[in-house]
Amino acid sequence: MSEFDDLSNLYIGFDLSTQQLKLTAIEDTYKIVFEDIVHFDKELPHYGTRNGVISNGETVTCPTLMWVESLDILLQKLKIKEFPFGKVRMISGAGQQHGSIYWSHIAPSLLSSLDPSQPLAHQLKNAFSVQQSPTWQDSSTSEQCHQLEELIGGAEVLVNLTGSKAYERFTGNQIAKICKTNPTAFSQTSRISLVSSFLATLFLGHYAPIDISDGSGMNLLNIHTKKWEDKLLHICSCGAGRKLKEKLGEPEIDGLKILGNVHEYFVKRYGFNKDCKIIPFTGDNPATLLSFNIKPGNIVISLGTSDTVLLYTSQPSPTSESHTLCHPIMPTSYFSMLCYKNGSLTREYIRDIYTKDASWKRFNNILDTSKPIKSKIGFYFLLQEIIPFAKGIFRFDNNKLVKEFDDPNHNVRAIIESQFLSMKLRINKLLRRDKEKIQKLIVVGGASKNDQIVKVLADVFGTQVWRIKSEGKGGNSASMGAAVKARMAFLKQEFKNTTNLNYDEIEGNYLPVTMPKFENTKFYDNMIENYQELEKLVIQSQL
Numbered sequence: 133m134s135e136f137d138d139l140s141n142l143y144i145g146f147d148l149s150t151q152q153l154k155l156t157a158i159e160d161t162y163k164i165v166f167e168d169i170v171h172f173d174k175e176l177p178h179y180g181t182r183n184g185v186i187s188n189g190e191t192v193t194c195p196t197l198m199w200v201e202s203l204d205i206l207l208q209k210l211k212i213k214e215f216p217f218g219k220v221r222m223i224s225g226a227g228q229q230h231g232s233i234y235w236s237h238i239a240p241s242l243l244s245s246l247d248p249s250q251p252l253a254h255q256l257k258n259a260f261s262v263q264q265s266p267t268w269q270d271s272s273t274s275e276q277c278h279q280l281e282e283l284i285g286g287a288e289v290l291v292n293l294t295g296s297k298a299y300e301r302f303t304g305n306q307i308a309k310i311c312k313t314n315p316t317a318f319s320q321t322s323r324i325s326l327v328s329s330f331l332a333t334l335f336l337g338h339y340a341p342i343d344i345s346d347g348s349g350m351n352l353l354n355i356h357t358k359k360w361e362d363k364l365l366h367i368c369s370c371g372a373g374r375k376l377k378e379k380l381g382e383p384e385i386d387g388l389k390i391l392g393n394v395h396e397y398f399v400k401r402y403g404f405n406k407d408c409k410i411i412p413f414t415g416d417n418p419a420t421l422l423s424f425n426i427k428p429g430n431i432v433i434s435l436g437t438s439d440t441v442l443l444y445t446s447q448p449s450p451t452s453e454s455h456t457l458c459h460p461i462m463p464t465s466y467f468s469m470l471c472y473k474n475g476s477l478t479r480e481y482i483r484d485i486y487t488k489d490a491s492w493k494r495f496n497n498i499l500d501t502s503k504p505i506k507s508k509i510g511f512y513f514l515l516q517e518i519i520p521f522a523k524g525i526f527r528f529d530n531n532k533l534v535k536e537f538d539d540p541n542h543n544v545r546a547i548i549e550s551q552f553l554s555m556k557l558r559i560n561k562l563l564r565r566d567k568e569k570i571q572k573l574i575v576v577g578g579a580s581k582n583d584q585i586v587k588v589l590a591d592v593f594g595t596q597v598w599r600i601k602s603e604g605k606g607g608n609s610a611s612m613g614a615a616v617k618a619r620m621a622f623l624k625q626e627f628k629n630t631t632n633l634n635y636d637e638i639e640g641n642y643l644p645v646t647m648p649k650f651e652n653t654k655f656y657d658n659m660i661e662n663y664q665e666l667e668k669l670v671i672q673s674q675l
């Protein structure tokens with residue numbers, strides 16, 4: 133008797149994130165029935181990644197073949213656990229945003245003739261014209277960003293057109309860098325995928341389209357017309373705009389569209405049903421939005437490798453610090469996003485310095501036994517930060533820059549407070565503009581399981597925080613959101629249910645976990661103005 137015997141339909145969602153490939157399987161009621169992951173550094177050490185990437189100064193890439201190999205490793209793990217592949221009706225997925233994959237001219241024939249007796253990585257060795265995929269952590273394209281903003285008529289024009297000003301990690305600027313530095317690779321490329329559409333392509337055995345939500349993170353898509361913007365294509369391809377358009381394919385507006393059946397490779401090698409359908413895969417942040425039935429006034433904070441803030445908006449409302457992205461399944465809706473590069477990896481860095489055994493237990497102990505101190509504020513931009521554009525670690529005591537706090541352990545509290553104060557500052561601005569109030573704050577991502585960190589979050593925002601019910605499952609909001617998308621596509625197909633995409637049941641997956649201490653919130657409210665002033669000093673020091 134297997135735990136899956138009573139279930140007739142399963143829907144799976146993947147998330148090809150920075151450090152891992154994750155899978156979540158849900159059943160008809162949106163209940164999570166199975167999860168698994170492949171950790172890149174630990175399980176694919178022969179690619180030499182650290183925290184899932186290869187860093188070379190500001191250039192941060194990932195071996196494309198490692199991602200390919202990780203898919204077979206994950207599915208093989210499931211096979212060993214006797215996962216009922218045959219019950220999977222639909223597959224969707226998510227991927228770290230902005231990363232790009234360059235398929236060679238022979239890729240289509242390699243993809244369509246995959247042999248189930250051989251692993252994918254072995255067969256797709258020659259499928260890529262660029263071996264190292266640029267990732268979202270890359271910040272080597274400042275030159276391309278300046279050029280893009282200048283040629284389009286300024287940052288504001290770009291923001292209004294694409295939802296974001298020019299960002300180093302955005303795919304258009306990464307493509308522009310490849311066009312300039314490696315024109316041969318560009319001409320040897322038949323298709324450019326995002327991480328999400330790349331994974332969908334593997335399942336289909338032919339090129340999957342880029343969905344408009346993930347496509348909004350490229351500085352190439354007009355978020356109003358939902359088409360590639362010719363002027364931007366032209367600028368980001370050294371004048372070869374028409375060629376770039378062909379290499380990108382048409383963006384897909386319908387996030388629930390059936391793209392085709394799963395490739396025979398997966399049917400024969402793992403036992404998927406040949407009628408199992410593939411729908412568009414999207415970015416990890418858009419997918420996270422779907423893992424919760426988000427409504428106006430709901431805010432999702434994801435504490436993963438990156439920290440992100442997601443806010444639902446019915447109108448596009450771009451600002452110079454946030455991104456406006458097309459909604460992954462509602463073609464007329466949008467959402468706002470903030471993204472911080474110094475998320476979990478920088479918290480780990482501070483943990484490793486200030487705790488003897490590099491453990492979250494000790495880190496939490498320090499958080500639990502310390503108190504906020506108004507005069508001590510830190511900024512922790514170990515990696516080139518996005519908001520604000522700054523790098524370095526800065527500690528202030530009574531508004532004076534100091535090398536170290538008199539009590540070095542204070543760094544543990546200071547980093548968490550600083551990260552959340554920065555979010556609060558920006559969220560307040562976005563909410564004021566939309567005349568909204570926070571109705572519900574939901575925390576997801578790897579660090580969301582840390583109760584002490586979540587307590588500080590509640591205190592800074594002065595509101596109750598909700599978290600996914602864990603029961604040992606449910607930690608992966610992006611793969612969960614992708615699975616939800618697969619279930620919705622099934623409903624749409626089976627019942628022609630196109631109007632009612634409400635899925636309130638999913639709210640049962642979340643629980644309120646902590647209430648704020650209002651004396652602490654008052655304290656942080658008093659601190660935030662000074663925080664903002666000190667942040668300005670940090671930014672000035674970078675000029």
Ligand SMILES: Nc1ncnc2c1ncn2[C@@H]1O[C@H](COP(=O)(O)OP(=O)(O)O)[C@@H](O)[C@H]1O
Pocket residue numbers: 149150151152435436437438476477480492577578579580581582585
């Ligand atoms: N108990 C914990 N406290 C704080 N952070 C944690 C804890 N457990 C895991 N993490 C962090 O979660 C991160 C991974 O988060 P995750 O959302 O899975 O990332 P991604 O999707 O980007 O691969 C790790 O880098 C780790 O620092």
Ligand SMILES: O=C(CO)[C@@H](O)[C@H](O)COP(=O)(O)O
Pocket residue numbers: 149150151227228229230268301349415416417436437438439440471
């Ligand atoms: O760059 C962004 C969003 O703009 C990142 O949020 C990436 O999408 C990576 O996600 P994680 O691996 O941290 O989840």
